[in-house]
Amino acid sequence: MAMPSDATPSGENQPAPLSVSSKRARLAGIGVVILCVVAGFLYLGGWFNPHELTPARFVNGFEEVFGIHSGFRRNHAKGMCVTGYFDSNGQGARLSKAVVFQTGRVPVIGRFSLPGGNPFVSDSPASVRGMGLDFTAGNGEEWRTAMVDIPVFAVSTAQGFYDQLLASKPDPATGKPDPEKLKAFFAAHPESARALTIIKAKPFSTGFDNSTFNGLNAFRFIDADDVSTPVRWSMVPADAFKPEDTSQSANPDKNYLFDDFIARIHSGPVQWRLILTVGQPGDPTDDATLPWPEDREHVDAGTLTLDQVEAEAPGNCRDINFDPLVLPVGIAPSDDPLLSARSAVYSQSFTRRAGEKKEPSAITPSDVQK
Ligand code: HEM
Incomplete structure (x- = not known):
């Protein structure tokens, strides 16, 4: 009986030994x-x-301006964790086949933050506020987004962000950025000068709970027929807008924005509507400094409810990288160059902080108790 070739006794059908040249x-x-x-x-x-400008050099830039704070994010270092859920009303499914937009509820882990690399910076009324969210749909797909409460971003490219970062570095003599460097930055980046005018025209609200958070970068929503639509998104608060009060800057509590939110959530869940803004042909998708026209269609995709607050700790929002390119099937990146830059730099920041000794955050477990 013939033996199958894969059962040949040792020695048979072995490859010939290699010559010296091979x-x-x-x-x-x-x-x-x-x-x-x-x-x-x-x-x-x-x-x-x-x-x-590599990701490593970018993060070195944050460290040069803010110092190294072991275990903390190199940007948006001061923060606090929240959890809750998103109730989709199904209306987003027209634009995207992502499971998160089908009618139903998905759990959400979030983080509120202030920009800059100092995890103990004092809260201040004019400080931009950040909201990071991680939605996990029933099929296990995640959608991560990091948004801020300004209407457009101040820069359109990674180089612009880096130049702005270094130009804003406080002068050791005055403790403030050198006005000449800022002037040179805006002269070299007219798009940032224009964006600043739009940002300054919009008043800040009193707290995290009544802030509108905007994704700012454009994305592409892909529907069930693989039709792609440019979309930007925002979280619009249920809590009424109140303009920031100048007395807030005199508040002796250096964590007052976080403490106010803790008090607010202890009085009941805090909610936002997820609003999708649908772009039209010609709307800029590669420049986050440019707003889209006001009359664009807005789709209310559902309600975000946050009902728990926690101090940063192992395994919670502290250890999530809110990378804007962690997207479900049904949401794709646009041609905005900030997206890939963000993803690469967040990863570099995450890798550094993940390997470092952790210190307690400014908002401690006792701060979040009732
Ligand atoms: C080239 C542009 C940008 C760079 C280099 C940059 C850099 C960073 C870095 C290094 C982190 C910390 C990442 C980590 O360790 O987990 C971060 C966090 C964050 N960024 Fe950006 N960013 C950019 C653009 C933006 C834009 C356009 C937005 C808003 C639309 C934004 C909002 C946020 C928020 C909210 C966080 C905190 C997320 C969290 O809680 O972990 N960033 N950014």
């Missing part, structure tokens, strides 16, 4: 692969071009 060729091949891998790492680390 061995050399094989070793040379391995050497080339190793060189390519090393060159890849050097390229990503920016070693070939010392002026290239």
